[in-house]
Amino acid sequence: MFKATDENRSEHDTMHWKSAVKYSPFYNKIKQHDYVNMWHRWAEYTTPDMLEDPTIEYFAIRNSASIFDITPMSKYRIKGPDALHFMNRLLPRDMTKIRVGRVAYTAWCDDEGMVLDDGTVFRVAEDEYLLCAQERQMEILRRNAIGFDIEYSEVTDEIAAISFQGPCTCKILKNMGLQEVETMKMFDLRFFDFPGGEIMVSRTGYTGDLGYEIWVKNDQAEPLWDALYEAGKDYALRPIGGDALEIARIEAGLIAAKVDFSPANETVRPGHAKSPYELGLGWLVKLDKGVAFNGRRALIKEKENGSRYRFVKLDVEGNKPAENAYLFDRENGKTIGYVSSAAWAPTAKKNIALGFVDMPHGEVGDTVWAEIYYQKELKWNRVWAKCEVMGEPAWNPPRKTLTPPEDF
Amino acid sequence: MTKEQNKTYDVIIVGGGHNGLVCAGYLAKAGKNVVVLEAEKQVGGAATTAELSYGKKVSHCAHFLNQLNQKVSKDLNLSKHGLKLSASKLATIALSADGNHLHLTKDSATGGGISEEDATNYKQFMALMHDYAGTLGFLLDIPPMDVFNMDWDDKKAALKLGWKLRFGLGAEKMSELLRMIGMNIRDVLDDEFDNELLKGALAFDAVLGTHTGPYSAGNFLTFLYRLAGGNNGSVDIPEGGMGAVSSAMAAAAIANGTEIRTNARVKSIDVDNCAVTGVTLESGEVLIAPIVVSNAHLQTTVLDMVGARHFEADFVKRATDIRTRGAAAKMHIALKDVPEFNGLSKDDLKNRLVISPGQQELERAFNHIKYGEVSTEPMMEISIPSLVDASLAENGHVLSATVQYAPYNLKGGWTDQAKAAFLETCIDRLGQFAPNIRALIEHAELITPKDMEDEFGLVGGNWHHGELTLDQMLMLRPVPEASRYALPLDGMYICGAGAHPGGGVMGAAGRNAANAILKGDQ
Numbered sequence: 001m002f003k004a005t006d007e008n009r010s011e012h013d014t015m016h017w018k019s020a021v022k023y024s025p026f027y028n029k030i031k032q033h034d035y036v037n038m039w040h041r042w043a044e045y046t047t048p049d050m051l052e053d054p055t056i057e058y059f060a061i062r063n064s065a066s067i068f069d070i071t072p073m074s075k076y077r078i079k080g081p082d083a084l085h086f087m088n089r090l091l092p093r094d095m096t097k098i099r100v101g102r103v104a105y106t107a108w109c110d111d112e113g114m115v116l117d118d119g120t121v122f123r124v125a126e127d128e129y130l131l132c133a134q135e136r137q138m139e140i141l142r143r144n145a146i147g148f149d150i151e152y153s154e155v156t157d158e159i160a161a162i163s164f165q166g167p168c169t170c171k172i173l174k175n176m177g178l179q180e181v182e183t184m185k186m187f188d189l190r191f192f193d194f195p196g197g198e199i200m201v202s203r204t205g206y207t208g209d210l211g212y213e214i215w216v217k218n219d220q221a222e223p224l225w226d227a228l229y230e231a232g233k234d235y236a237l238r239p240i241g242g243d244a245l246e247i248a249r250i251e252a253g254l255i256a257a258k259v260d261f262s263p264a265n266e267t268v269r270p271g272h273a274k275s276p277y278e279l280g281l282g283w284l285v286k287l288d289k290g291v292a293f294n295g296r297r298a299l300i301k302e303k304e305n306g307s308r309y310r311f312v313k314l315d316v317e318g319n320k321p322a323e324n325a326y327l328f329d330r331e332n333g334k335t336i337g338y339v340s341s342a343a344w345a346p347t348a349k350k351n352i353a354l355g356f357v358d359m360p361h362g363e364v365g366d367t368v369w370a371e372i373y374y375q376k377e378l379k380w381n382r383v384w385a386k387c388e389v390m391g392e393p394a395w396n397p398p399r400k401t402l403t404p405p406e407d408f
Numbered sequence: 409m410t411k412e413q414n415k416t417y418d419v420i421i422v423g424g425g426h427n428g429l430v431c432a433g434y435l436a437k438a439g440k441n442v443v444v445l446e447a448e449k450q451v452g453g454a455a456t457t458a459e460l461s462y463g464k465k466v467s468h469c470a471h472f473l474n475q476l477n478q479k480v481s482k483d484l485n486l487s488k489h490g491l492k493l494s495a496s497k498l499a500t501i502a503l504s505a506d507g508n509h510l511h512l513t514k515d516s517a518t519g520g521g522i523s524e525e526d527a528t529n530y531k532q533f534m535a536l537m538h539d540y541a542g543t544l545g546f547l548l549d550i551p552p553m554d555v556f557n558m559d560w561d562d563k564k565a566a567l568k569l570g571w572k573l574r575f576g577l578g579a580e581k582m583s584e585l586l587r588m589i590g591m592n593i594r595d596v597l598d599d600e601f602d603n604e605l606l607k608g609a610l611a612f613d614a615v616l617g618t619h620t621g622p623y624s625a626g627n628f629l630t631f632l633y634r635l636a637g638g639n640n641g642s643v644d645i646p647e648g649g650m651g652a653v654s655s656a657m658a659a660a661a662i663a664n665g666t667e668i669r670t671n672a673r674v675k676s677i678d679v680d681n682c683a684v685t686g687v688t689l690e691s692g693e694v695l696i697a698p699i700v701v702s703n704a705h706l707q708t709t710v711l712d713m714v715g716a717r718h719f720e721a722d723f724v725k726r727a728t729d730i731r732t733r734g735a736a737a738k739m740h741i742a743l744k745d746v747p748e749f750n751g752l753s754k755d756d757l758k759n760r761l762v763i764s765p766g767q768q769e770l771e772r773a774f775n776h777i778k779y780g781e782v783s784t785e786p787m788m789e790i791s792i793p794s795l796v797d798a799s800l801a802e803n804g805h806v807l808s809a810t811v812q813y814a815p816y817n818l819k820g821g822w823t824d825q826a827k828a829a830f831l832e833t834c835i836d837r838l839g840q841f842a843p844n845i846r847a848l849i850e851h852a853e854l855i856t857p858k859d860m861e862d863e864f865g866l867v868g869g870n871w872h873h874g875e876l877t878l879d880q881m882l883m884l885r886p887v888p889e890a891s892r893y894a895l896p897l898d899g900m901y902i903c904g905a906g907a908h909p910g911g912g913v914m915g916a917a918g919r920n921a922a923n924a925i926l927k928g929d930q
Contacts (some may be wrong), residue, residue, distance in 0.1 A: 034475055140721075146721070147711055147716025290681045292682050292719055296722065
């Protein structure tokens, strides 16, 4: 077995080249639950696709409690007198509205108004934020910092984190001794006492369900894991892999970088990058906040002249996942778009897909058609499926936001 | 102070350098209520005349007038406002250590041991260069094309360029231009000539004011650029020094109704709700205008005056990425009498004297600045303007030289000792050609690239506010998002050397900026 913390070399380590794969501080704990050995690399870290069976793991998210290791997420600390101004220029949201102790989901753009990535921003103090994203952001922070009195640093390797999602999670955290955790509203952020120093807990997640993310120092990772297991032993808690999470996030209608959109700074072909409006994130953009935030001028123009694409959540006829399908205006009609993510939604019991269509297609309630290719015993088949554009995600339960959460 | 008490203008121009004055002149002529704010006690920026010692004056930074835009000169009627030339169409004399100097005019090369073949080639070569300059020159008088969103003027310009290249020059010369346009000057000259003195002098023109040596990529275009700017390749000296050009421009602006304020240093360009509102002076006074035009370097404008937070991040990054390294120093010497140069008559000394004996030597001189050192054998462009303009020296004479190469970032810094040592090196170098020079010196001083930044706001000591190389020209100048004089901030414009078509006492950037503002470009 690997010794995770010994092999976990950061880029500040002069011997970092010794390790092409990083092991999360939770690695040894997760490995104990691994029956299938299916792992892949996520931003240098090795991360499980599944540990046993993705369907069972998925149902832990929806029915009990799931642990997913998000240590590989890119994490940055931004601190200094200009921290608020810096974030307000970086992000299209009005960051003056995000108080200390709150988290904001947001996308961020380049000057052309094209989305670089999305993620969460944690206001941990008046002059201090944590930024958490799937992709690496150092170069983006570097150029944004010019002329601002802030310090910024990558803390990916210094903070271990898990996403703790499911209807029983609040109860388990209470059992663990986190006082008044049940009063945390969605996107709240608090610090709790824990052996080895305070840990940060946010009511955030990527599942569209009740859940928390817990942020600790590397050496607190294993004690945290043990504490959760102790507190959750009656609640069918289980670690999960990325495949189960993928189903949950598609069901919740949440987009993923490099799956549903290509980060603009890695996209060279014209028309392949997307704006927040085109990703269905128009609600994040506050054009009139009086700050020259990145992409503002381009987004004002887009608002005036119209977008090129529309993000759609589709209810797909039949049970064949519409993965990689083209979208048409009618059966055998004109190509108007494509599916970027698709899954059978086990809880919503719907065949769903996320995708993009050319404007003006794809208004809520409209019908589009998907041409779905699928294999049966290696033989390819093809089927036309009618799709309805949904106004809401397939899964959006009241318990996602209910405060205090149900007590089991 | 309430808004009622603050003075309100149509346009505020920050910086009274020559481009700011030209821009003001055009805007005021079109009926705008304009104020020019100059930090120093006199306008002109790097085009000023300054006292060197008692009774002696020199052109402080720029000293030859070889690129003044003819449209500017005519539209603003500069001659009526006092601009006179004390010398015109000066020859270039390439100095040789053995006294056998090479005399160059627009179409002739004599002396310097030049072969008949080289002399004939020179005539043909310069004719070709002037053809090229004539073909491309009109691009300096118009804003760079917006190739992504061409308006009617852009389309006209593109057609004109295509027509001039294909039918003006003809297929043969056009293909030759396209072959040469990205070359370095050394390869071009080695193709054409044998005479080292000739090649050294021509190569010097390609590297003057740049951070390149003759072997560096792409500086043939810089050579061409000098010829394309305004004056048809003629080198002139204005009466009263370079300050007289700025004075005439200021007089033209005032005659059109511009208010010019000196000793009015701008502390900040003010922004509210993503649009400029005016400026705040260091005195605390606030001036209001919906349009502010900065004649300063883009980096100074963005980072120091407006503030990075009022621009989007990629733009700020590009602004900070502008290459803006100067490599030339300026030497001024007050002389008791006319110096004697080996092999030159007193009359010859009225011309432009160049010390650049060969391309190898020039490249070797360049090598030093790569490592933060000064050239041990520097190259020079020398002028003794008091020979043609007695008003500059009540007695004796003044000599000015642009000296290459001196780095902006000198290893160990530009201390007083470092400055004195390089001045000695320069005087020694001059002494190789004018042996009695030391005995005649009353006073000598050196302006380093660092001084140029401190005194004239030339960031990095580059007198073009950004190196004039292919990747920083036309629609890439100073950065693509600012190439049409409007910055990505409502009401904010630039008009200085950093904008197309660049520095040199041309005035074209100021004129183009005024036209863009009047047209309503954003």
